[in-house]
Amino acid sequence: MAAKKLRRARLSEELCERLSRYQITTCQDFLCLSLLELMKVTGQSYYDVQKLLCKVSRACAPKMQTAYEMKLRKSVNPSSAFLSTTLHSLDKVLHGGVPCGSLTEITSPPGCGKTQFCIMVSVLATLPVSMGGLDGAVIYIDTESAFSAERLIEIAGSRFPTYFDSDEKLFCMTSSVHLYRELTCGAVLNRIMSLEEEIISKKVKLIIIDSVASVVRKEFDTKLQGNLAERSNFLARGASVLKYLAEEFSIPKSEMLGPVTAQFGSMGHPLGVLGGCGDLLGLEMINRWVFSSVFGLLPAPSGSTVVTIVLTCC
């Protein structure tokens, strides 16, 4: 929307000509100028410039919807609102499961079961809708090389023995999990940016990034000056692109941050525990789940109270 050309905002030809001489060609360029600068480049009066601003704003402003319309749209398609995790107590607390169309963050100390959870959710996403799945492909961005295809098949076979009764079904499932090994921040960001086409062509319904913290920790040393800003820049850009993708294509996205940093609170205390990078930089994740070795899973999504559920990993 920001990159929309001014010509498409229905400004007159000669005005667009004049503005392009000052290198102002998109709505973004236009709206970033102060009124005085606009008056100078357009050569028009204060009131006329105000009207022009409104015209350009109308071209890139978002559409209005009432909360009622949003609710109606959701109720038309209730099953597609969540991906059930098949853990009943967890689903109950989360009002359905992993929400589609938003970003979910899972953090924990190492060894709690984040990657296992992600592998399980990948299997679930490939299941048909009648079984509670999303009947779609999965994009798995692996930065730690922790993904094991054998484990994927093991989980699928043990969890749903009746469905995955033939090798063919298993192969079909594995061919819809697309694995990308990215080992640097830049590679991860590039991969995220290029996801839009993949989502459409491969009919992707779930995106998992395992994990963001490991690749960020490797590259950014917070003791060095300037690294903190760069790191937060990288994370924020990634997050905003992911959010856009999640909302546009209504897919749930699981992003995993790694182990908890020791300086931000003890591990036993669920609410004092902060994710590896998220809280340090004030990243807003919509749903944050904290795995803890003692308590299991403690979801703290917006809107629900914090409840403890015991999980066993098998």
Add this chain to the structure above:
Amino acid sequence: MVLTFVEIGISKEEALEALQVVRQECHGDATRTAGGSGATRKCTALELLEEEQAQGFIITFCSALDNILGGGVQLTKITEICGAPGVGKTQLCMQLAVDVQIPECFGGVAGEAVFIDTEGSFMVDRVVEIATACVRHCQLIAEAHQEEDNLKALETFSLESILSHIYYFRCRDYVELLAQVYLLPDFLSEHSKVRLVVVDGIAFPFRHDFEDLSLRTRLLNGLAQQLIIIANDHKSAVVLTNQMTTRIGQSQSTLVPALGESWGHAATVRLIFHWDNSQRLATLYKSPSQKESTIPYHITSHGFRDVQPPAVTQNAEDTEMNPRKRPRREEEK
């Protein structure tokens, strides 16, 4: 100009009279159209006092928070809510978007709400929960008092009407946010009942992809100015949510509101939400009329609420309104 007249030898008052006569002759129409909005910006403190006392507040349903704010979120002012992720900023915004619609007979301002979302954290299902609890609360009051006005107001105060009067805009980047704020005055003129504008959050689109920090400061200041004008002209409250950032000091790091020092001047009232072990706290950090204080609050399934002290005896009405509160206290123990 007066001095030149005084040189001629007349007194300052006579000079002023002469000037005014001359002005009226020359400008005529121009002053009449341009002075329209200017005239309302000038008034005495007495007039302002009367206005302020007659003005309503938007209650938050957490009486402790309403108390430290002096009654609730004030109209015609910008209130900023800062806090770490997950502490309850969006919850309060959603609560306010519902509370602004409470009819006047129940103590509300009977307005509508504009919700500008830059982070995508607006959850309709959650608003449905909050609105249902609010309607239930008003119904209980109406049943207890049995007044005509209350019952009549309840006919129009329903879940559907609350949801239909929350106008939602999803801005994906700062350009869309700027565009939307430029268009807001026109929108508010068409929807004159709007009494609350929420921007959740103001920091997110400005915190990345900005190499030119001076441009960022300029854009933010412009935004702040426009929002102040909107708040005053349309008599609405503007609520902004801000993120926290870490300021690395020499020996330690502290959490401070994001967007820098100059942004701190934009909001009239600043609230900082933070954690203390497992208790959520709200601190009134900046206010022209209330003193700085901290209170605890809770987020329940019904929305933003007070922390109930365990010693308080609950009568039948309370248990009906907040049936979830007792079970949780037992769980916490």
